[in-house]
Amino acid sequence: MLPRLIALLASLSFTGLAQAGTTHYPLTLENCGMPQTFAQAPERAVTIGQAGSEMLYALGLGDKLAGTSLWFNNVLPEYQAVNARVPRLADNEPSFEAVVAKRPQLVAVQFEWMVGAQGAVATREQFAELGIATYLLPSDCEGKDNLVGADGTRLQAFQVDSIYKSVSQLAEIFDVQERGAALNADLKARLASARLQLRDKDLSNTSALFWFSSSELAAAPYVAGRQGVADFMLRTLGVRNVVDSTEEWPTVGWETLAKANPTWLIIARMDRRRYPADDYQKKLEFLRKDPVTKHMDAVKYNRVILLDAEAMQAGIRLFRGLQTLSAAFASGHAAQ
Incomplete structure (x- = not known):
């Protein structure tokens, strides 16, 4: 369809x-x-x-x-x-x-x-x-x-x-x-199709966090700031970004992010291996075991979306990424 x-x-x-x-x-x-x-x-x-x-x-x-x-x-x-x-x-x-x-x-x-x-x-x-x-x-x-x-x-x-x-x-x-x-x-x-899929969905109380990578798994992660490409994806679909910084990919501590308690966690899946957290499976393992992150609602209720890192950038993949996010937000289940 x-x-x-x-x-x-x-x-x-x-x-x-x-x-x-x-x-x-x-x-x-x-x-x-x-x-x-x-x-x-x-x-x-x-x-x-x-x-x-x-x-x-x-x-x-x-x-x-x-x-x-x-x-x-x-x-x-x-x-x-x-x-x-x-x-x-x-x-x-x-x-x-x-x-x-x-x-x-x-x-x-x-x-x-x-x-x-x-x-x-x-x-x-x-x-x-x-x-x-x-x-x-x-x-x-x-x-x-x-x-x-x-x-x-x-x-x-x-x-x-x-x-x-x-x-x-x-x-x-x-x-x-x-x-x-x-x-x-x-x-x-x-x-347009990504927006259309959410036309009857109330997302006014829905928030999200983009985790791109980290220099070390336990270090403050690189997350999507306000006004950037990833933030545009959320705004387009009517979802709030919990990060306030205007830097493109600022580092923010997990304690601060856990207090923000986003509805959804969107983590970058990449084939690059520059940092340990480039591996999405290591990201998932960290989220489920870390004493701070494991209590976040998105982790407890498996509202974690895997998205190609390039879909978080200003290129043609962004539009496929919007469709992936839209499908997950519409169903309430992670589309991986």
Whole structure:
């Protein structure tokens, strides 16, 4: 039933869309405060961040990727074949030299802390000196200060339109605007279906907590702050975030979180293994055994939702994540 509903909503989303045009080169785009000019559609690109990688796959541009890096989860099943042909430069951040060695005409970046003023890989100026354009996903720079807090601080609430903007601009850069319009229509339909599933559900007294990871299992966890991407997911579905910080992923002690006693715990499932708590099974074991967390209602009544870490980020997986959360909130049972 739900797939047919998504298809119906997607078809309705196309109504009124202007006919996608053709890119006229040279194309200059303002991107996160820096103009980027493209003399032609890039033939070789490198992505630093899973969101950009899967966005390009969804646009049918996998053959343009000369390398990818920074992955939280395994690739979506429908992109396994194309992804298998793309070199993985690093599971986390690649070196500047590894990126440049692929001779890209474009580097698409998910997080500004990877390529920015204090870039873990490089600054945008370093790439520009080599004639390499950089495209930062607007979701991570618009309305956000990435020099404050480990993962940046939101100056205003995350706007989902920034994802649609990324899709449209990448489609324009590569001259595949019709594919971009189709992808955005699908994403909007998924968001609408998630909301529709909760249309008769009163969630005014429902709260939730996103636990991404922890440097050590007993340490204060990285949780979703207010105004960020994960918080947007909750607001979209009418659920309150128990964390007040405007940092993207602040650390908050378990004693404080236990006192907030959220209705639901949403924990990141990832294939990355940078921290011990990247393993969701270790997260679950900790929650059930720790003397503080085991008394939380969400743990006692098994209201714990496993969600791919990438679904908590500003990419195409976010919309599938919304549908997962919606199904759990609607049924009152964890959808895992």
